[in-house]
Amino acid sequence: MIDALSDAFTAVQAWLFEQAVQPVLYATGQMRYQEQGYVATEWFLLGAIQVIVLFLVLRPIEALAPAERWPDRRATRVDVLYTLLNRLGIIPLVIFLLVSPLFDALAAQLRSFGFTPFNLDALWPGVTDVPLVTFVLYLVALDFVDYWVHRGQHAVRWWWELHAVHHSQRQMSFWTDDRNHLLDAVLRDVIKASVALAIGAEPAQFVMLIIVTRMLQSLEHANVAWTFGPAGRLLVSPVFHRRHHSIGVGHEGRFHGCNFAVLFPAWDMLFGTADYGRTIEPTGIRDQLPQPAGQERDYGRGFWAQQWLGLQRMLNPAR
Ligand SMILES: [Zn+2]
Ligand SMILES: [Zn+2]
Incomplete structure (x- = not known):
């Protein structure tokens, strides 16, 4: 078969x-x-x-079984476009073309200094080089990087203005995962690729890893009220991530939000940013709300408007 x-x-x-x-x-x-x-x-x-x-x-x-019922689904359409552009490889191709010359130069520079990448799988011969163990090790290591990148996206003001494209969806569905500012995607990919390079992970070996991770990320954004029960402590569930997108709790407070983990909520529990509240609250950003609760700020409806407004906010975060 x-x-x-x-x-x-x-x-x-x-x-x-x-x-x-x-x-x-x-x-x-x-x-x-x-x-x-x-x-x-x-x-x-x-x-x-x-x-x-x-x-x-x-x-x-x-x-x-939707978590939220919408009179119409028009606002989800732009996310379908983001998903197609990303998953069919158009955006990754552009990023690859932009970033790979930079990377080749960096790798050559490092070689000329006599630097050899550290290999996580060589840590404990006989154990960490068993394929399944290696797979889990890199998965956990890169998810840890994802967690801290995400903390940065919320804590650094200009970076948040780019990441806000992801949060500005008020009809969050499984299509929303890929809704990101292009510059934000470039930044995240450069950081992740640098770490992967430094710990000896070969992207080509991780085809399955990338596919499984992406499928899970789509599920996390789905408009369903699933908590995964006890397994919700091991894997990020749709309700857990919906909390991350909630107006207020998702982007305000001491840590500028909660539930930053991409795959494993353990990072949120470890660093005090987990919120296991189960109430389904509206998703979005506070300043999108009509006055007086918000400022009716426009984050754009279409792809180009969202990208352009994101750049403007980044360059002028003070408003
Ligand atoms: Zn976020
Ligand atoms: Zn999200």
């Missing part, structure tokens, strides 16, 4: 590559990028499968 599926996948990948990618590479004289093109085709296909599975599984669940 698995063999048949993987054969079918490879056949579709080869077909798509020959029909669509190769002709473009030929026409533009970029044949030297054939190999990368083949990998990109794989990512595109894996992304398309993810989006289809998410839609088929999560959309009916949201319709049957």
Whole structure:
């Protein structure tokens, strides 16, 4: 069964590559990028499968048992666009093209200083190099980085103004995960890639890791009131993350919010930022509310408006 599926996948990948990618590479004289093109085709296909599975599984669940009922779903549409741009590889490709020259230069610089990356999996031979243990180690290590990056996105004023694009959705659904400012995504990816490089994690080895993580992140944003019961202490649940998006508790107070963890709420429990409140509260940012509660601030409806307003807020956070 698995063999048949993987054969079918490879056949579709080869077909798509020959029909669509190769002709473009030929026409533009970029044949030297054939190999990368083949990998990109794989990512595109894996992304398309993810989006289809998410839609088929999560959309009916949201319709049957929503955490919030909306008179219409118009505001969710822009998040569908963010999801497609991200999961089908368009935004990651742009970021890769921007960041990889920077990275190559950095890696060359480090080599010239005689620096060899530290390998987390070489820590305890016989234990940490068992594939499953290595997988869990890197998963936990990178999730720890995610937690602190997220703390930064809330605590640093100009960074929050970019991250606010993610929080400004008032109809949060499983599509919302990828709704981010492009510059925010670049920053986060540079930090994560630097750490991954420093601890010896090869992104290519983590295809499954990235896919599983992304599926979970989509589920966390779903419009459902699931707490995962006791397992909610181990994995971030939709209710736990909805709290992070709640107006007020999600972005105010001593820590500028709560429930920053991406996969494991253990970080929030450890650093005192967990909030296991179960009431479903409206999502968004306080200054979006009509006066006098807020300032009716506009974060933009469409993709470009949200990106442009985010840049303006970043450059002028004092208002
Ligand atoms: Zn946040
Ligand atoms: Zn979120």
